[in-house]
Amino acid sequence: xxxxxxxxxxxxxRIGITNRITIIFTRRGINITSLTTAETEIPGVFKxxxxxxxxxxxxxxxxxxxxxxxxxxxxxVHEEEEVVYQELxxxxxxxxxxxxxxxxxxxxxxxxxxxxxxADYFVIEKTGHQQELTAFxxxxxxxxxxxxxxSGRVAIVKWSRRFHDHLKELQASSEA
Amino acid sequence: MxxxxxxxxxxxxxxxxxxxxxxxxxxxxxxxSLIAEGVDTIFGYPGGAxxxxxxxxxxxxxxxxxxxVRHEQGATHxxxxxxxxxxxxxxxxxxxxxxxxNLVTGLADAYMDSTPMVCITGQxxxxxxxxxxxxxxxxxxxxxxxxxWNIQVTRQEDIPGAIAKAFYIARSGRxxxxxxxxxxxxxVGECEYxxxxxxxxxxxxxxxxxxxxxxxxxAALINAAKKPYLLVGHGVLLSGAEKELIALAEKAQIPMxxxxxxxxxxxxxxxxxVGLLGMHGNYAPNILTGECDTVIAVGMRFDDRVTGDVSxxxxxxxxxxxxxxxxxxxxxxxxxxxxxxxxxxxxQALLKEVQPARHEEWLAEFRAADKKEYDKVQHGELYxxxxxxxxxxxxxxxxxxxxxxxxxxxxxxxxxxxxSRYYRFKNPNTNITSGGMGTxxxxxxxxxxxKMGTPEKEVVAVIGDGCxxxxxxxxxxxxxxxxxxxxxxxxxxxxxxxxxxxQLFFDKRYSSTEMVNPDFVQIAKGFFIxxxxxxxREDISAAIDEMLATDGAYLLEVVVEKExxxxxxxxxxxxxxxxRLE
Numbered sequence: 001x002x003x004x005x006x007x008x009x010x011x012x013x014r015i016g017i018t019n020r021i022t023i024i025f026t027r028r029g030i031n032i033t034s035l036t037t038a039e040t041e042i043p044g045v046f047k048x049x050x051x052x053x054x055x056x057x058x059x060x061x062x063x064x065x066x067x068x069x070x071x072x073x074x075x076x077v078h079e080e081e082e083v084v085y086q087e088l089x090x091x092x093x094x095x096x097x098x099x100x101x102x103x104x105x106x107x108x109x110x111x112x113x114x115x116x117x118x119a120d121y122f123v124i125e126k127t128g129h130q131q132e133l134t135a136f137x138x139x140x141x142x143x144x145x146x147x148x149x150x151s152g153r154v155a156i157v158k159w160s161r162r163f164h165d166h167l168k169e170l171q172a173s174s175e176a
Numbered sequence: 177m178x179x180x181x182x183x184x185x186x187x188x189x190x191x192x193x194x195x196x197x198x199x200x201x202x203x204x205x206x207x208x209s210l211i212a213e214g215v216d217t218i219f220g221y222p223g224g225a226x227x228x229x230x231x232x233x234x235x236x237x238x239x240x241x242x243x244x245v246r247h248e249q250g251a252t253h254x255x256x257x258x259x260x261x262x263x264x265x266x267x268x269x270x271x272x273x274x275x276x277x278n279l280v281t282g283l284a285d286a287y288m289d290s291t292p293m294v295c296i297t298g299q300x301x302x303x304x305x306x307x308x309x310x311x312x313x314x315x316x317x318x319x320x321x322x323x324x325w326n327i328q329v330t331r332q333e334d335i336p337g338a339i340a341k342a343f344y345i346a347r348s349g350r351x352x353x354x355x356x357x358x359x360x361x362x363x364v365g366e367c368e369y370x371x372x373x374x375x376x377x378x379x380x381x382x383x384x385x386x387x388x389x390x391x392x393x394x395a396a397l398i399n400a401a402k403k404p405y406l407l408v409g410h411g412v413l414l415s416g417a418e419k420e421l422i423a424l425a426e427k428a429q430i431p432m433x434x435x436x437x438x439x440x441x442x443x444x445x446x447x448x449x450v451g452l453l454g455m456h457g458n459y460a461p462n463i464l465t466g467e468c469d470t471v472i473a474v475g476m477r478f479d480d481r482v483t484g485d486v487s488x489x490x491x492x493x494x495x496x497x498x499x500x501x502x503x504x505x506x507x508x509x510x511x512x513x514x515x516x517x518x519x520x521x522x523x524q525a526l527l528k529e530v531q532p533a534r535h536e537e538w539l540a541e542f543r544a545a546d547k548k549e550y551d552k553v554q555h556g557e558l559y560x561x562x563x564x565x566x567x568x569x570x571x572x573x574x575x576x577x578x579x580x581x582x583x584x585x586x587x588x589x590x591x592x593x594x595x596s597r598y599y600r601f602k603n604p605n606t607n608i609t610s611g612g613m614g615t616x617x618x619x620x621x622x623x624x625x626x627k628m629g630t631p632e633k634e635v636v637a638v639i640g641d642g643c644x645x646x647x648x649x650x651x652x653x654x655x656x657x658x659x660x661x662x663x664x665x666x667x668x669x670x671x672x673x674x675x676x677x678x679q680l681f682f683d684k685r686y687s688s689t690e691m692v693n694p695d696f697v698q699i700a701k702g703f704f705i706x707x708x709x710x711x712x713r714e715d716i717s718a719a720i721d722e723m724l725a726t727d728g729a730y731l732l733e734v735v736v737e738k739e740x741x742x743x744x745x746x747x748x749x750x751x752x753x754x755x756r757l758e
Contacts, residue, residue: 012379015328016316023321064503070325070345073379170378 002053004033006083006155009048009066010040010073010167017071021048024065030054034087034152042167045073049085049155073167078157085155089133089148090115091124097143098122110136121146197368202332203232205369206296206358209339211239212371215267217258217628219243219251219621223271224311226298228363230269243628243657246649248275250621252282252353253647256291257625260608261583261633263416265346266293266625272300273311276357277318281615283353284322288612289437290410292351294342301361302330315357324352332365336372344374349382350501351414384500386517386525394472394496394513395529401470403538404430405493407453407482410437410611411475411500411519418604420523421474422446428533431542433461435476437611440601444580450542454482455746456593459553459755460545462746465490466753467541472496475519478508479612480749488751498522552757553743558598564737565713567594567666573720574636574664575599582634583608583626585661587619587643590672593742595638606633617646623661624654634662634724641667641693651703654729662723663705663731665696668738676741700731707731 011017018037025032034051052059059077066075095117097103107114112126126136133150200208206229210218218240222230233242245251248270255266266286270279276297286293300309316328325345329338335358342354398404412421418441425432425442431450432442442449451458453465465471471493476482483489486508497504497511498519505514515522557568571594574582580602586592586609601607608626610618623637644665654661671689678686700707706726710719716734723730746755 016320019317020320027321061503061507064505064507068501068503070377070380 002055004051004053004080005056005059006078006080006085006153007048007050007052007059007063007075008078008155008157009050009075011046011048012071012073013039013044013046014071017046018048020069020071021050021066024062025050025052028058028062030058030062036152036154040167042170045167045170049153051153073170076157078155082159083155083157085129085153086127087130087133087151087153088125088127089136089150091126091136091140091145092121092147093124093140094144094146095119095121101143103143106139110139112136197370199366200369201228201232201363202335202358202365202367203228203363204235205332205335205367206339206363207232207236207240208369209336209371210267211236212373213339213343214264215240217241217243218267218269219245219254219258219625220269221245221248221251221271221275222269223275223298225272225300225360226269226275226296226363228360229296229298229358241628242269243624243653245621246652247647248278249281249617250624250647250650250653252279252286252293252295253615253618253621254625254628254653255293255295256282256286256289256618257585257608257622258629259292259625260622260629261605261626261635262629263605264292264629265343266291268293268295269297270295271298271311272315273313275311276313276315279355280318280322281613283319283355285610285613285615285618286353287322287324289610290351290414291353292346293353294339294346295353295355297355297357298363299328299357299359302359303361305330305359315355319355322353323355326355326357328357328359329362330359332362332367335362335367336369337374340372340374341377344377345380349380350411383518384502384516386515386521388525390513390515391522391525391529394515395526397470397494397496397513398428398430398472398526399531399533401494403468403535404428404470404472405465405468406430406432407471407473407476408432408434408438408441409474409476410435411498412438412441413604414475415500415519415521416604417474417520417523418442420520420527422448424523424527424530427527428530429535429539430472431461431539433457435479435482435611436596436609437607438476439596439607440604443602444600445602448539450546452597454479455484455748456597456742456744458546458597459549459744459757460542462744462752462755463545464541466492466751468493470494470496472498473509474498474523475500477501477504480508483508484746484748484750484752484754488753549744549757560713565711565716565734566740567591567736568598569713570664570666570716570720570734570736571595571598571638573717574638577720577724578634578636582606582636583630585609585619585623585626585635585637587637587639588614588616589640589643590668590676590740590742591638591640591643591666593673594666616643619643620647620663621650621653623663624650624657624659627659627661635660636662636664638664638666640672641665641669641691641696642671644696645693648699651700651705655703655705658728660728662726663700663729664723665731665733666736667693667696667733668736668740669693670738672740673742675739679739679741681747696733697731705729705731707733709733709735711735
């Protein structure tokens with residue numbers, strides 16, 4: 001059964017590593033729906049958070065083939081309930097719209113916040129799950145939405161403590 | 177092209193070269209690093225972007241033997257043949273652009289067949305990368321999915337470290353090909369040289385730790401088995417586990433069948449050896465996979481040519497999978513017990529836990545099925561008295577006359593299946609073929625490499641007429657470098673395997689499979705290689721004798737039955753138990 005999964009991959013910091021990971025999905029015809037990457041708390045170790053629609057069986061094999069890559073530390077597949085995750089969206093609205101309607105109420109009710117205001121536009125930030133972020137677009141449309149931009153998923157794995165100990169050991173051993 | 181500085185070396189520069197950390201060019205660092213890794217043979221082809229490295233090579237001709245091939249694809253297959261026969265890492269050189277893209281087939285082949293190889297390509301200067309410079313190609317991007325690892329080096333000081341990593345990765349764990357792309361500025365720039373072999377990469381664990389509880393579980397399954405069955409893969413050869421494998425088989429009287437790449441791990445005449453698995457393998461080992469109750473798969477990956485229909489494959493058996501590459505475990509066949517380990521380590525541990533046993537009735541089933549194949553297929557193939565020459569009788573004669581001790585290098589198609597079925601291998605690492613990729617044109621260059629890797633052995637390439645014409649330019653290499661390979665072309669004037677499928681599955685519509693061939697002996701003659709063409713049964717034995725008695729290379733063309741078929745056969749995607757004898 002196809003459903004949404006989160007795949008996390010811990011890698012070395014190396015040119016082309018994104019390509020090495022993504023071609024393994026490409027080969028099996030799996031579409032990546034979002035991808036977020038940044039350095040972890042361990043310098044030189046990066047974490048990729050990838051969301052895909054696929055089956056568990058396929059992804060277990062994909063993750064095995066990703067782990068086979070030389071510069072990959074570990075890779076995991078997570079079911080929805082195994083991760084706490086968040087996405088971030090920015091909404092650019094015309095400043096003129098501030099005069100009409102109750103945008104303040106809207107921002108308060110949706111726990112969004114204003115990042116900046118200029119004479120022409122202002123930018124609202126909101127975090128949440130994809131559905132909430134896209135639902136918020138509908139709400140803002142009457143006010144004249146100029147631009148919308150959303151990040152990929154950032155996730156924390158509920159059971160990941162042991163692996164982080166492993167990463168710390170890795171850091172200790174490379175510092176020694 | 178810049179002119180090389182031919183002025184006498186300044187004294188100061190000479191001193192630097194002799195110090196503990198000499199200052200040398202990146203190109204010289206390449207050659208010195210290779211020598212430090214024990215490389216004495218390189219297959220390659222020069223060109224603009226790799227000229228500085230070839231120039232550095234010029235000063236080390238006493239230490240490194242460079243074989244000038246006729247096409248870069250030939251360099252990769254030669255490096256593969258070298259690696260497979262000698263157990264060392266094969267090395268190939270090519271220039272940027274077309275030189276680099278010509279490596280693709282060989283890299284893909286080596287990746288599929290777990291062959292340790294390091295390819296070094298020249299690249300345009302770092303300042304030109306990404307500008308569509310002359311002969312620039314993104315070889316790193318192109319080869320990413322077909323190498324175990326690749327790296328582009330743009331600074332000379334990174335060259336020794338990159339080469340050290342390349343060799344470590346190519347030969348450790350599940351071996352594979354690695355490509356090192358070196359920009360021209362790094363080749364000509366100077367750096368302090370120091371070579372430190374790579375022994376560890378923190379994100380890479382080539383030798384998994386064997387779990388002893390899994391060994392105990394596996395042994396319990398084997399000890400309880402009535403019909404245990406060993407499937408011998410390439411991993412046995414790669415880890416040098418032939419003795420441990422045979423000891424285990426003998427202790428518990430377990431029949432052993434081989435995959436195509438596992439051939440030669442077990443001598444064909446071993447009483448517990450039951451034959452070749454797969455689409456054109458032997459009848460007994462295929463049909464009885466449906467009967468066994470415990471399978472011990474060693475260093476093999478359940479290729480679809482072995483399993484046929486996966487859903488019915490070994491459906492009645494417990495599966496023990498010994499495999500060094502975790503990604504292969506549960507990829508095709510679910511393992512009841514997985515031993516994620518090097519084959520030798522796992523077999524040694526298993527040998528201690530497995531109890532002696534006898535399986536007389538089970539072994540008798542193999543003998544009975546074998547007799548069926550012998551009577552229906554083999555006898556007629558091996559000892560025909562009338563009709564045109566058959567591939568199998570030629571292979572039988574080569575096998576007898578070389579006492580099964582030659583390195584047999586085969587290409588892809590009917591002749592490959594026939595040679596793999598009928599050559600009676602005696603010693604490990606004497607079967608070299610393109611298995612996973614099925615690369616036509618593999619064997620002529622691979623045989624050159626095999627001969628360079630094991631010059632003391634007789635190397636016989638058995639090639640189809642179609643395959644031969646894909647890489648026949650390497651006859652030039654064979655002549656120039658005096659490589660004493662014996663070349664046997666089994667010529668049926670057809671792309672025989674495709675024709676067989678057309679006959680069986682496409683209503684005999686022979687679409688583009690008939691070949692109008694040149695005079696192969698004349699071609700060999702053009703390269704000053706002696707040869708003979710045989711069409712009659714009474715001449716074949718003497719011709720093979722003449723070939724084997726010839727000092728140096730020899731080409732024997734044997735005209736064989738035009739529309740012969742290879743049987744047994746398992747039609748693609750069907751259960752192996754549906755194997756057909758005719």
